[in-house]
Every structure is written in structure tokens, then in C-alpha cells.
Amino acid sequence: MGKTIFFDIDGTLWDRKRKFPDSTPETIDRLRKNGHRVFICSGRGRANIQDPALLQFGFDGIIAACGNHVEQDGRVLYENLLPEPLVRRSMAVLRENGMPYILEGPEFYWFDPEDFACDPFAEDLWNQLGPRARHLAEDCSGYRINKFSADYSSEQDYNNVKQALQEELDFIDHGHRVIEFIPKGTSKATGIAKYLELSGTDPDDIYAVGDGANDLDMIAFVKHSIAMGSGSERLKAIAEYVTTGLWEDGIRHAMEHYGLI
Numbered sequence: 001m002g003k004t005i006f007f008d009i010d011g012t013l014w015d016r017k018r019k020f021p022d023s024t025p026e027t028i029d030r031l032r033k034n035g036h037r038v039f040i041c042s043g044r045g046r047a048n049i050q051d052p053a054l055l056q057f058g059f060d061g062i063i064a065a066c067g068n069h070v071e072q073d074g075r076v077l078y079e080n081l082l083p084e085p086l087v088r089r090s091m092a093v094l095r096e097n098g099m100p101y102i103l104e105g106p107e108f109y110w111f112d113p114e115d116f117a118c119d120p121f122a123e124d125l126w127n128q129l130g131p132r133a134r135h136l137a138e139d140c141s142g143y144r145i146n147k148f149s150a151d152y153s154s155e156q157d158y159n160n161v162k163q164a165l166q167e168e169l170d171f172i173d174h175g176h177r178v179i180e181f182i183p184k185g186t187s188k189a190t191g192i193a194k195y196l197e198l199s200g201t202d203p204d205d206i207y208a209v210g211d212g213a214n215d216l217d218m219i220a221f222v223k224h225s226i227a228m229g230s231g232s233e234r235l236k237a238i239a240e241y242v243t244t245g246l247w248e249d250g251i252r253h254a255m256e257h258y259g260l261i
Contacts (some may be wrong), residue, residue: 040050100116104146
């Protein structure tokens with residue numbers, strides 16, 4: 001019977017410049033030809049999983065926004081959106097503490113790239129998203145938001161924000177003063193659990209591959225966990241198997257190790 005494999009994107013399927021070895025799409029193709037299901041499982045909002053160079057690998061489904069969006073074969077199975085009052089309150093708290101932010105949804109991202117003067121990522125993201133990028137408005141009515149992220153320059157500002165929002169949101173610190181804010185109690189692991197519930201997939205038949213901080217829950221949750229050799233030491237310490245780095249054909253080696261290709 002076919003297995004189900006969940007792949008993180010950045011640092012796993014491709015690098016920070018959106019480059020990847022030929023072995024990665026070749027491995028994804030072989031997995032599917034062998035009867036396995038292949039999913040993206042990403043912290044990115046669904047609106048930011050659109051790059052043709054990535055999607056041409058061929059995926060059976062996508063778990064996005066740290067588990068708050070689940071789809072299979074192009075059909076949305078589950079969507080967890082932040083309530084509008086919480087979005088409004090979060091925006092106000094972030095503005096009060098001088099933290100520029102990006103609201104991340106299944107259809108659009110809302111942010112003002114000029115607010116991120118010290119972070120060139122925002123301008124790059126705006127260009128990548130094209131028509132899916134929209135400027136912020138004072139009134140966020142109608143915004144469909146799964147999560148958001150923000151930059152901070154002051155530890156005190158971040159602590160103020162955390163104090164104000166910690167009862168309703170969880171925080172993932174990626175280092176480099178970038179924080180993800182996600183609905184309380186959710187993660188890539190809860191997204192996979194929701195997929196298992198809705199699809200009836202046997203938990204013993206799932207694998208996950210990741211490299212960074214927001215992969216920790218996923219790697220701890222699945223039966224067969226794989227950390228990229230180029231990934232974080234914390235992740236490698238808890239993974240069932242540590243493969244080689246992305247550019248050392250880590251995806252192919254991991255799938256060969258488990259006999260999936």
C-alpha cells in the first residue's frame with residue numbers, strides 16, 4: 001500500500017534562492033509512480049505556494065499556513081481562519097510596537113513592503129506574489145487570514161506584543177528577528193493530524209521531511225521523521241533519520257533509505 005510523504009519547502013525541497021538539485025523533482029516523480037502520495041507541508045500561507053517551478057514537481061496535496069489550510073487534489077478539506085476581531089487587535093498591537101507585519105491568507109497576502117526598510121525579503125516577496133500581494137488597509141473586513149508574521153528590532157517591543165497576544169496565538173521565532181504568529185495550538189503537526197482524520201490514512205504510513213524551527217512539531221508527530229543534513233541541530237536531534245544536505249541529494253537519499261523509491 002502506498003505511503004504519504006510530507007515535505008517542507010524552504011531548505012528541504014529547494015534553497016533560499018529557490019534552487020534545487022535535479023534529483024529532487026526526479027525523486028518526487030518516482031515516489032508518485034511507485035504509488036505513494038506526496039504533499040507539501042509548509043509554514044507559508046497558501047497564497048505563497050504558487051511558484052510553477054515548485055508545483056511542477058507534482059504534488060497530491062498541500063498543507064499550508066502551519067497546518068491551518070489542508071487540501072488534496074486541488075480541493076480544500078480544511079480551513080482555519082483567524083477571527084476578524086483578533087486580526088484587528090493584532091494589527092493595532094503590532095503598529096503600537098513598531099513591528100511591520102504580513103497578513104497571510106489562502107488567496108492573498110496583505111502588507112506594505114516599504115515598512116520593511118531593513119528586510120529585503122519583503123520586496124522580493126511582493127514581486128513573487130504579483131496580483132496576490134495587496135496593500136494593507138485600516139479596515140481589514142473581509143480579509144481571510146490564517147496567520148501572520150512580523151519583524152522586530154527591539155526585544156522589548158516583541159515582549160510587549162507577546163504579552164498582549166499570547167492567550168490567542170502561538171509564536172515561532174525563526175531567528176534574525178522574524179516571528180510567525182499562528183492560531184493557538186496549531187502547527188504543521190495538527191495539519192497532518194487533520195488530514196489523517198479526514199482521509200482515513202494510517203498514521204503508520206506517513207513520513208515527513210523538514211529542516212527548520214517550524215518543522216519541530218511535525219517531525220516529533222509522524223511515525224517516520226527525516227531531517228535534512230543541512231537543517232537545524234534541534235531537528236536532527238529528534239528525527240528518526242538524518243539524510244544528507246539539500247545539495248547532496250538529501251531527498252533522494254532519504255527516500256532510498258526507506259525503500260520508497
